[in-house]
Amino acid sequence: MNLGTRKILDRSFSAVGIGSIAVMGIALLIVIVPIVYNGLGAVFFTETIEHRNMLYNEFGKGDKAELDKENAAAGIYRKEAYSMLSRFEAEMETMEPVRQQEFRSKYGPVQTALRHLIGPLPGDEEAILTRYRYGQTRWEKAEEKLHELLYEAKWDYSDPNSMAKEYFVSRAAEFEGTSLVRLFPYVENNLDKMLQPRFTVYWGFLTDSSVDSHIFGGVWPEIQGTFFLAVGAMLFAFPLGVIAAIYFTEYARDGFFTSMLRSANSTLAGVPSIVFGLFGLAFFINTLKVSESKSVLAGSLTLAIMILPTIIRAAEEAILSVPKTYKEASLSLGSTKWNTIMTVILPAALPGILTGGVISLGRAAGETAPIIFTAAVSVGSAIGIADVLSSPTPALSWNIYNLASEHEAAAEIRHVQYGMVLALVSIVLLLNLSAILLRARISKKLKG
Amino acid sequence: MQMTADGRDTSQIEQVKTAMRDIYLPSERKQISGGGNPHVTAKVFSIYYGEFEAVKKVNADVLSKYVTSIIGPSGCGKSTYLRAINRMNDLIPGCHTTGALLFDGEDIYGKFTDEVLLRKKIGMVFQKPNPFPKSIFDNIAYGPRLHGMNDRKQLAEVVERSLRKAALWDEVSDRLDRNALGLSGGQQQRLCVARALAVEPEILLLDEPTSALDPKATAKIEDLIQELRGSYTIMIVTHNMQQASRVSDYTMFFYEGVLVEYAPTAQLFTNPKDRMTEDYITGRFS
Ligand SMILES: Nc1ncnc2c1ncn2[C@@H]1O[C@H](COP(=O)(O)OP(=O)(O)OP(=O)(O)O)[C@@H](O)[C@H]1O
Ligand SMILES: [Mg+2]
Numbered sequence: 001m002n003l004g005t006r007k008i009l010d011r012s013f014s015a016v017g018i019g020s021i022a023v024m025g026i027a028l029l030i031v032i033v034p035i036v037y038n039g040l041g042a043v044f045f046t047e048t049i050e051h052r053n054m055l056y057n058e059f060g061k062g063d064k065a066e067l068d069k070e071n072a073a074a075g076i077y078r079k080e081a082y083s084m085l086s087r088f089e090a091e092m093e094t095m096e097p098v099r100q101q102e103f104r105s106k107y108g109p110v111q112t113a114l115r116h117l118i119g120p121l122p123g124d125e126e127a128i129l130t131r132y133r134y135g136q137t138r139w140e141k142a143e144e145k146l147h148e149l150l151y152e153a154k155w156d157y158s159d160p161n162s163m164a165k166e167y168f169v170s171r172a173a174e175f176e177g178t179s180l181v182r183l184f185p186y187v188e189n190n191l192d193k194m195l196q197p198r199f200t201v202y203w204g205f206l207t208d209s210s211v212d213s214h215i216f217g218g219v220w221p222e223i224q225g226t227f228f229l230a231v232g233a234m235l236f237a238f239p240l241g242v243i244a245a246i247y248f249t250e251y252a253r254d255g256f257f258t259s260m261l262r263s264a265n266s267t268l269a270g271v272p273s274i275v276f277g278l279f280g281l282a283f284f285i286n287t288l289k290v291s292e293s294k295s296v297l298a299g300s301l302t303l304a305i306m307i308l309p310t311i312i313r314a315a316e317e318a319i320l321s322v323p324k325t326y327k328e329a330s331l332s333l334g335s336t337k338w339n340t341i342m343t344v345i346l347p348a349a350l351p352g353i354l355t356g357g358v359i360s361l362g363r364a365a366g367e368t369a370p371i372i373f374t375a376a377v378s379v380g381s382a383i384g385i386a387d388v389l390s391s392p393t394p395a396l397s398w399n400i401y402n403l404a405s406e407h408e409a410a411a412e413i414r415h416v417q418y419g420m421v422l423a424l425v426s427i428v429l430l431l432n433l434s435a436i437l438l439r440a441r442i443s444k445k446l447k448g
Numbered sequence: 449m450q451m452t453a454d455g456r457d458t459s460q461i462e463q464v465k466t467a468m469r470d471i472y473l474p475s476e477r478k479q480i481s482g483g484g485n486p487h488v489t490a491k492v493f494s495i496y497y498g499e500f501e502a503v504k505k506v507n508a509d510v511l512s513k514y515v516t517s518i519i520g521p522s523g524c525g526k527s528t529y530l531r532a533i534n535r536m537n538d539l540i541p542g543c544h545t546t547g548a549l550l551f552d553g554e555d556i557y558g559k560f561t562d563e564v565l566l567r568k569k570i571g572m573v574f575q576k577p578n579p580f581p582k583s584i585f586d587n588i589a590y591g592p593r594l595h596g597m598n599d600r601k602q603l604a605e606v607v608e609r610s611l612r613k614a615a616l617w618d619e620v621s622d623r624l625d626r627n628a629l630g631l632s633g634g635q636q637q638r639l640c641v642a643r644a645l646a647v648e649p650e651i652l653l654l655d656e657p658t659s660a661l662d663p664k665a666t667a668k669i670e671d672l673i674q675e676l677r678g679s680y681t682i683m684i685v686t687h688n689m690q691q692a693s694r695v696s697d698y699t700m701f702f703y704e705g706v707l708v709e710y711a712p713t714a715q716l717f718t719n720p721k722d723r724m725t726e727d728y729i730t731g732r733f734s
Binding site for chain 2: 331333335339
């Protein structure tokens with residue numbers, strides 16, 4: 001190959017390399033930016049007085065006197081709206097029956113929309129679900145709900161060849177000629193007075209429990225559950241994995257048995273995680289009965305089995321990369337094999353072993369499938385360390401899936417879903433970052 | 449020009465022999481007292497890698513407190529023989545021995561021999577300096593700690609003594625807590641000697657200890673061997689015949705696994721009994 005072609009090949013290869021890295025970077029940005037942006041929205045957002053009321057009533061947070069003052073201020077404008085309602089109700093009584101019937105059926109949705117917006121109306125019974133006791137707690141949601149109050153959504157089926165189209169009809173027009181017509185511009189113009197929006201930083205999202213299955217509150221039980229599960233998995237898998245790696249590299253003789261074990265380990269690394277989930281249910285819960293039903297213990301054990309091959313692999317590689325000369329030097333000084341492993345080989349292999357460990361920890365924190373049947377519940381309070389043997393727990397990975405797909409009000413709590421995703425991504429990134437730092441520190445110490 | 453029967457130039461051979469004699473000056477060496485007993489004795493001793501007999505039926509006594517060098521062309525079994533003495537070959541799967549190798553009359557490969565204890569008495573320094581990735585202090589203290597010394601003061605004494613013996617103390621005394629990998633190659637090798645000395649062995653095995661070093665560092669190691677001579681039994685494998693003649697009292701010449709000639713160094717280099725030895729030391733093959 002002549003020099004010219006070689007140069008062109010080199011150049012084009014680096015161009016392809018840079019290109020693929022750029023594509024990956026862009027893809028990463030496309031994924032990460034919305035997660036970060038929307039996820040931060042769970043903590044940094046414009047709250048309404050309903051949020052402050054909720055925090056005070058459900059979590060006892062906030063200043064009562066201040067809140068009373070604000071409620072009084074908002075009450076002035078709300079009262080005006082409520083009196084419009086009662087005036088219209090009185091007006092309906094005086095209507096002839098057919099007309100009255102027509103307006104009653106239109107009036108119901110208006111009440112509902114107003115309840116969604118600013119909370120229960122005077123005279124409503126105490127709602128059983130917490131979510132119906134408050135209006136919109138987030139200002140951007142309130143603006144959405146305002147639209148529902150002002151406009152009725154209808155569907156246009158006129159063209160049978162295409163899908164029905166949604167269109168909006170102004171409610172003010174529907175109530176033309178009644179006293180209620182004044183309500184709509186009034187609410188539209190005074191919504192900020194009724195809800196008193198204010199920018200807030202709600203750290204409680206990370207430290208509070210959820211109320212009414214994540215409609216309000218935070219994700220602390222999930223964070224804690226994830227922590228318990230991942231650390232629990234590590235407690236089982238890390239020592240076991242390192243011991244297995246020592247066995248493979250230092251004690252096992254090459255032979256049928258060893259190669260069987262090795263290929264079993266490789267196979268295990270490729271098994272889909274849902275299979276581990278089912279295995280965990282069948283083995284740890286149904287056969288060994290480590291707990292009555294789902295528990296953190298069963299989940300940790302299942303995750304441990306899942307990450308074990310990775311830990312063994314990483315530790316094996318780390319041990320094998322320790323120069324043979326260290327071992328020779330140690331043995332030649334009259335050290336036993338065991339002592340050599342403990343005092344020379346493992347310390348030198350530590351950065352690699354730890355890196356493998358922490359990456360596995362991140363994986364254990366992020367996996368959903370293995371804990372579906374063994375440990376995770378969709379709604380639950382934070383469990384104490386004493387309960388890990390018998391209690392199931394909510395966990396970020398599972399609850400992200402659950403909130404996004406199975407929650408009855410999934411569309412209302414996008415901010416919670418994104419917040420959870422961001423929390424999980426941050427935890428995993430943080431773990432990996434700490435692995436990198438730890439590795440750098442130890443390597444530096446070893447290299448002098 | 450005079451020729452030998454098989455066509456070699458005798459005057460050239462004489463030249464080499466004279467040069468060797470000049471290098472080797474036994475009279476300048478210090479007297480050794482209390483040495484000269486058989487320390488490592490091989491009796492029809494063979495070493496195999498699987499089927500392959502790498503060292504063949506060696507019979508030899510290595511004498512205590514003297515320096516014995518092992519020379520021979522590459523692949524002739526020098527390292528194999530040396531490593532057999534402290535059983536480092538145990539690490540190689542398929543390596544086994546026949547015959548007997550005795551250390552102070554005890555069979556090194558005996559059924560009840562504790563190879564860990566054996567290695568404590570027979571220290572080794574390898575071709576490539578191999579300090580642990582620890583501090584200089586911890587490197588030296590590694591052996592003593594292994595064998596139960598924990599007192600910091602006592603350890604410090606051992607470290608200083610070993611480093612002094614290895615002629616390294618003056619260079620590193622102010623940075624004992626620094627990582628040993630930061631030392632130069634020559635310093636690292638002397639550190640390895642010091643580390644081996646710290647466990648107070650009786651025998652020191654050196655496998656081409658200077659092949660990775662520059663001439664200055666090599667000279668230091670050779671001086672060091674002279675210092676240690678008389679206190680330890682030393683066996684050194686080397687490719688450098690000048691080195692063998694400079695540092696050793698006895699020389700073993702191996703060829704294809706066979707111990708061809710074993711004699712006092714002066715005699716082996718100036719008046720070899722075997723044609724093969726003569727050919728080798730005069731550089732006819734290597
Ligand atoms: N681990 C091993 N497995 C199989 N054969 C080996 C092994 N180590 C060495 N040998 C063989 O044994 C013979 C002697 O090797 P050895 O390393 O003792 O030679 P040497 O004299 O030290 O050579 P050099 O001067 O190159 O270091 C060689 O033929 C070599 O190929
Ligand atoms: Mg060798």
